[in-house]
Amino acid sequence: MTFARIYSAFAAAYFLSYLYRTANAVISPDLTRELALNPASLGLLTGAYLLAFGLMQIPAGMLLDRFGPRRVEPALLAVAAIGAIWFGLADSLIGLVAARALIGAGVCVCLMAPLKAIAMWYPRERQPSLAGWMMVAGGFGALAATAPLEAALHVTTWRTIFIVLGVATLIVATGIAWLVPDIARSGHPPGFAMQWRGVQQIFRNPRFWWIAPLAGFGMGSFMAVQGLWAVPWMIDVDGMTRAQAADRLLVLGIVIMLGYLAVGLFSSRLSRRGITPQHIFAIGFAMHTAALAAILARAPGSYAWWSLYGMGAAVNVLAFMVLSSGFAKELAARANTALNLLMFTGSFVTQWGIGVIAQISRERLGLDTAGGLQLAFALVLALDALTLVWFAYGWRRHGALVGAAAAA
Numbered sequence: 534m535t536f537a538r539i540y541s542a543f544a545a546a547y548f549l550s551y552l553y554r555t556a557n558a559v560i561s562p563d564l565t566r567e568l569a570l571n572p573a574s575l576g577l578l579t580g581a582y583l584l585a586f587g588l589m590q591i592p593a594g595m596l597l598d599r600f601g602p603r604r605v606e607p608a609l610l611a612v613a614a615i616g617a618i619w620f621g622l623a624d625s626l627i628g629l630v631a632a633r634a635l636i637g638a639g640v641c642v643c644l645m646a647p648l649k650a651i652a653m654w655y656p657r658e659r660q661p662s663l664a665g666w667m668m669v670a671g672g673f674g675a676l677a678a679t680a681p682l683e684a685a686l687h688v689t690t691w692r693t694i695f696i697v698l699g700v701a702t703l704i705v706a707t708g709i710a711w712l713v714p715d716i717a718r719s720g721h722p723p724g725f726a727m728q729w730r731g732v733q734q735i736f737r738n739p740r741f742w743w744i745a746p747l748a749g750f751g752m753g754s755f756m757a758v759q760g761l762w763a764v765p766w767m768i769d770v771d772g773m774t775r776a777q778a779a780d781r782l783l784v785l786g787i788v789i790m791l792g793y794l795a796v797g798l799f800s801s802r803l804s805r806r807g808i809t810p811q812h813i814f815a816i817g818f819a820m821h822t823a824a825l826a827a828i829l830a831r832a833p834g835s836y837a838w839w840s841l842y843g844m845g846a847a848v849n850v851l852a853f854m855v856l857s858s859g860f861a862k863e864l865a866a867r868a869n870t871a872l873n874l875l876m877f878t879g880s881f882v883t884q885w886g887i888g889v890i891a892q893i894s895r896e897r898l899g900l901d902t903a904g905g906l907q908l909a910f911a912l913v914l915a916l917d918a919l920t921l922v923w924f925a926y927g928w929r930r931h932g933a934l935v936g937a938a939a940a941a
Contacts, residue, residue, distance in 0.1 A: 538712060538713075539647060539650055539651075539654075539713065540647075540666065540667065540670075541712065542708060542709050542712040542713045543602075543606075543643070543646060543647040543650070543667065543670075543709065543713070544667065544669075544670035545670070545705045545708065546606065546610060546640070546643045546646075546702075546705050546706075546709060547643045547644055547647070547667060547668075547670040547671045547674065548670045548671065548673050548674040548677070549613075549640065549643070549674065549698065549701065549702055549705060550640035550643035550644070550671065550674065551670075551671040551672070551673075551674030551675050551678070552674040552675075552677050552678050552682075552698070553582065553613070553617070553636050553637075553640060553698070554582060554583075554640075554674075554678075554756065554760050555674070555675050555678040555679075555759055555760045555782075556678045556682060556691075556694075557578070557579040557582075557760060557761055558678065558759065558760055558761050558762075558763055558764045558782065559678060559679065559682045559683050559686070559764065559775070559779055559782070560682070560686070560691040561575060561579070561761060561764060561765065562764075562768075562775055563686070563690075563691055564578065564629075564691075568626055568629070570626070571888075571892055572765075572887075572888040572889075572891040572892045572895075572902070572905070573885070573888045573889045573891075573892045574626060574888075575761070575888055576761065576762075576884050576885040576886070576887060576888025576889065577630065577885050577888070578626065578629055578630050578633060579633070579760060579761045579884055580757070580761075580880070580881040580884040580885040581630045581631075581633040581634040581637065581881075582633045582634065582636055582637035583637060583756070583757070583760075583877045583878075583880040583881035583884060584634065584637070584877070584878070584881040585633075585634035585635070585636075585637035585638040585641075586637035586638065586640070586641045586877045587873070587874050587875075587876075587877030587878040587880075587881060588638075588874075589609075589637075589638045589641040589642075590641060590645075590870035590871065590873045590874035590877065591732060591867070591870060591871065591874060593605065593609070593641050593642045593645065593866075593870055594645065594732070594866040594867040594868075594869065594870030594871065595725060595728045595729070595732070595866075595867060597642060597645060597646060597649045597866035597870070598649070598728060598731075598863060598864070598865070598866045598867055599725075599728065601649070601715050601716035602642070602646035602647065602649055602650050602709075602713060602716070603709065603710065603713040603714065603715050603716075604715070605642060605646065606642050606643070606646040606706070606709050607706040607707070607709050607710040608706075609638070609639050609640070609641060609642055610639055610640070610643075610702050610703070610705060610706035610709070611639070611702075611703065611706055612635055612638055612639035613635065613636050613638070613639025613640045613699075613702050614639070614699045614700070614702040614703045614706070615635060615639075615699070616632045616633065616634070616635025616636035616637075616638075616639055616699075617632075617636055617695050617696070617698045617699030617702060618695070618696050618699035618700075619631070619632035619635065620632035620633060620636065620695045621691075621692040621693065621694070621695035621696035621699065622692070622696070637877075639702075642870075644667065644668075644671070644850075644873075645866055645869050645870050645873060647664075647667045648664060648667070648853055648857075648865070648866075648869050649716075649865055649866040649869070650713070650716070651663045651664060651667075652857060652865035652866075653716050653865070654716075658801055658804065659801060660854055661796065661800040661801055661804070661810050661850075661851060661854045662796070662797050662798070662799075662800050662801040663797070664796075664797075664850045664851075664853065664854060665793055665794070665795075665796030665797030665798070665800055665850060666793075666797040667850075668793035668796065668797070668847070668850050669790055669793045669794055669797060671793070672786060672789050672790030672792075672793045672794075672847075673790065675759070675785075675786040675789060675790070676783060676786040676787060676790065678782075678786075679779050679780075679782035679783035679785075679786050680776075680779045680780055680782070680783040681783075682694070682779070683775065683776060683779035728867070731863075731864050731867055732867050732871065734864075735860070735864065735867055735868050735871045736871060739931065740856070740931050741856065741868075741871065741872070743923075743924065743927040743930075743931040744852055744855060744856050744872065744924070744931075745872060745875050746919075746920040746923050746924070747814075747818055747852075747920040747921060747923065747924040748814075748849065748852035748872055748875070748876060749872070749875030749876050749878070749879045749920075750879045750883075750916055750917065750920050751818045751821065751822075751846070751849075751917055751920055751921070752846055752849040752852075752876045752879075752880075753875070753876045753877065753878070753879025753880035753881075753882075753883055754879060754880065754883045754913045754916070754917060755821065755842070755843075755846040755849075756876070756877075756880040756884075757879075757880045757881075757883035757884035757887065758883075758887075758910075758913070759782075759785070759843070760880070760884065761884055761887075762884070762887050762888075762906065762909075762910075763778070763781075763782060763785070763839075764778045764779070764782065765902070765906060766828075766906050766910070767781055769901075769902045769903045769906060770831070770903045770906055770907060771831070771835065781835070781836065781839060784836060784839070784840060785839050785840060785842070785843045786843070788840040788841075788843050788844050788847075789843040789844065789846070789847050791844070791847075792817075792843070792844045792846075792847025792848070793847050793850075795847075796813070796847065796848060796850065796851065800813060800851065810851040810854045810855050811851070811855045813848050813851055814848050814849075814851045814852055814855060815921075815924060815925070815928075816848075817844070817845045817846070817847065817848030817849075817851075818845055818846070818848065818917075818921055818924075819845070819921060820841055820844065820845035821841070821842055821844075821845025821846050821917070822845070822914070822917045822918055822921055823841070824838045824839070824840075824841035824842035824845060825842055825910070825913070825914050825917060826914055827841075828842060828910070829907065829910050829911055829914055849876075852872060853868075853869045853872060853873075856868050856869070856872055857869055883913060886909070887906070887909040887910070887913070890905060890908060890909040890912065891905030891906050891908075891909055892905070893905075894908050894909075
């Protein structure tokens with residue numbers, strides 16, 4: 534089984550997933566103007582994707598472990614296509630929220646499906662690098678949702694763009710069904726009751742709760758900021774135009790993609806030198822947290838701090854490698870989707886919560902939008918720091934267990 538074939542089949546889907554996830558950051562001024570949205574409503578609208586995505590993780594993981602990526606992902610992508618077309622046609626907040634939720638539910642396995650395939654078909658020592666290459670496709674999706682999307686809005690409307698994306702999603706679903714082979718399955722696959730017991734086993738595992746807070750909130754809050762609140766911050770706090778903010782997001786996306794490339798190129802080599810995925814994961818999120826502190830302090834060098842903020846989060850895929858290394862291959866998708874559930878739940882809560890805090894700060898505390906965003910970002914920074922401390926605190930107990938499992 535060549536990785537190129539798997540990559541070509543799955544990369545387009547993950548590209549679209551990331552594009553859908555982050556597109557609202559650039560179109561948020563249009564949404565706010567056309568629908569007269571306040572910050573809380575904007576956060577809810579954009580976060581509906583994240584909530585639906587997160588809620589689908591456990592059932593999607595069970596389906597992936599039972600039926601395999603080739604059977605599951607195309608069916609879900611068809612749901613995403615319906616949601617994208619509906620999003621382009623809807624003219625009410627309720628309709629847009631429901632459509633956005635369908636998109637999130639439909640793309641919920643665009644990373645988990647290839648990670649399942651990699652876990653089934655490739656040796657453990659190659660998996661971090663292969664996963665890193667898969668993340669590169671998402672990096673390109675994030676890039677497409679910055680300056681290129683802003684440029685497209687000068688030619689057509691966001692509604693037309695989403696309808697075109699819906700058609701493209703149907704084409705990608707057909708490609709996966711055609712190119713990806715089935716995974717080897719047992720003649721007597723476990724029933725869903727037994728699969729659910731496997732899910733419970735994952736949630737009872739103490740190593741899961743060592744990794745989950747930092748991976749869940751650290752990456753979740755980053756997705757919330759990148760996917761929506763970075764542009765309002767740059768416009769309202771830093772005084773940029775939307776075009777300037779989109780350019781800054783483009784640089785952020787390029788840096789993230791370079792981070793994914795670095796994971797793909799070097800993580801397996803570094804592991805052979807004793808620098809394991811858990812080391813890279815910890816270093817990345819420490820850098821990520823320090824950069825957010827600099828952004829909040831409005832330290833000179835905004836481009837550099839936003840770039841480091843994204844570069845640090847680019848190691849998030851290694852959390853899945855660290856987690857799944859301690860579980861049997863048959864549990865790989867459920868372990869990864871359990872962690873992904875917390876990432877996207879954290880992202881939804883953060884994305885909506887930043888909007889709620891900004892609105893309450895304006896209505897109750899007399900702050901302007903910039904002041905409300907600064908208060909919300911300060912709370913995000915505090916929680917990022919706490920989860921990083923938790924991960925460091927459990928290193929001695931759980932880090933050795935992860936290393937032993939990865940070597941097994």
